[in-house]
Amino acid sequence: MSVFLLSLIDKSIGGAMIKLSQLPLRFLLLSYNHQEILAGLVEKILKTYIRFFQCVQIIPSEYNYSQNGIVKMFDLLNINSDNLDHIERKLINLIETPITNFAIPVNIHLYQSGQLFWYTGIGVLESTGHSAAFFLHRFSISTASIDYSPSSLHYLDNILNSDNLIRSVSPRKVAADYGKNYNHFQRDCKEYFGDTFHQMHNKMKMLAVLADIMFTDYSFKEVAYRNDFFNYNSMYILFCRKYKFPIDSIPRLLTEF
Structure with missing residues (x-):
């Protein structure tokens, strides 16, 4: 897997945990x-x-991650760091002193024995502030399977994340605006993104849609407008017909509070 795609997954899910921590979780206590x-x-x-x-x-469709959640509980008044493993120490370090945040997003990386382990989830402080519970899942990937792209392709990050990209972005215009030969530009995109620029740009828009649907109460039409789709139908076609990912399968978490 390319380091770009791995980083995209990491940032997207890590960002989702930040958004989860900003929901009114205190009511759940x-x-x-x-x-x-x-x-x-x-x-x-x-x-x-x-x-x-x-x-x-x-x-890959066959990719597996730890289906069983990991729960870590801590008595904050009685912690002996000598008895903590590496991950537990990192979790404790996420708790601010003095305590200012009730919910704590978790996105921790650990390299060990040729593997990259990634722990993600959320921690919450109990009402007394004397104990904390972390609800995590673990991903892993062999470091040997991570493909590092040459630095000469990193300009594509700036293009993809540019605020100047418009709804009907033309790859030819983008290439010209950055002084790149169009064919060379498309080859760079294929090597860096594993896809054409147009397809990767669409996937980034879809990621933004997924987050809006999951963490806000915007209507589907509002979500489409916010993310530069021509209308709801164009968003529906991209999700449901092209990629077989039903929009209505995305959970609307605000309804659970």
Whole structure:
């Protein structure tokens, strides 16, 4: 897998956990099964993102990650760092002192024995502030399977993330604007993105749509407009017909509070 795509997955899911931490999770503490609910939210988000990345062929359809969630509980008044493993130390370090945030997004990387391990999820402080619970999932990939692109292709990051890209972006115009030969530009895109510029740009728009649907209460028409689709139908066709990813399968998490 290219380091660009790996980074895209990392940033997208890490960003999703930040958005989850900004939802009104405090209300969940009133439920006797709030830990089960929080673990379920993390799992629901991860399953949706993994399924999306599989549908748009960013990760292989057979890719597996740890289906069983990891729960880490800490008594903050009685912590002995000598008894903590490496991940547990990193989790404790995420807790600010003095405590200012009730919910803590987690996105931790660990290199070990030729593998990249990635822990993602959310932590919450119990109402007393004396204990914390983290609800995580772990991904892993062999470092030998990560493809690093030459630095000469990094200009594509700036283009893809440019605020100047417009709705009907033309790859030929983009190439010309950056002083690149069109054929050379498309070869660079194929090597760096694993796809054409137009297709990769569409996938980035779809990622923004996924986050809007999952974490806001915008209507589908509003989401389409916010993300530079001509209308709802054009967004529907891209998701449902081209990539077989039904828009209405994306959970609307605000309805769960």
